[in-house]
Amino acid sequence: MSSYYIKKYGVHELHQSNCVWLPIRKGMVKLGEFDSALEALKKARVLYDEVNPCSTCCSIGKKRSNIMSVD
Template identity: 40%
Template sequence: MRFYVNKYAQPTGEHEVHRSNCAWLPDAENRIYLGDFATSQAAVKEARKYYSCVDGCKHCCPESHTR
């Protein structure tokens, strides 16, 4: 599955990781492609190379959503 991270932080400070099929996936100009991963946890780890505060989307990556 392909994963992306939102370039813009949520009001609470975290940048959300989304699966490519998420209804809340940011527009192309507002996201960074992270790669293909078997789990959202692996995608969150990759997103931490870009941002220190990262969380999984509660809708498409609930297993990585912590905030």
């Protein structure tokens, strides 16, 4: 299980806690612990209309353009 964070200002971006691109935690919201980035992304999209997964730490297994809708 990994911890996930969302950047709450500007473009909402999902990051794992160990991501090299994770912005300073100030301005981040801890989303919680999840087994996969896809699970975290689904939860994030309940809270925010538009959330993009970090291309470095949130491998979803699909191209970014194809994950705008996760059901």
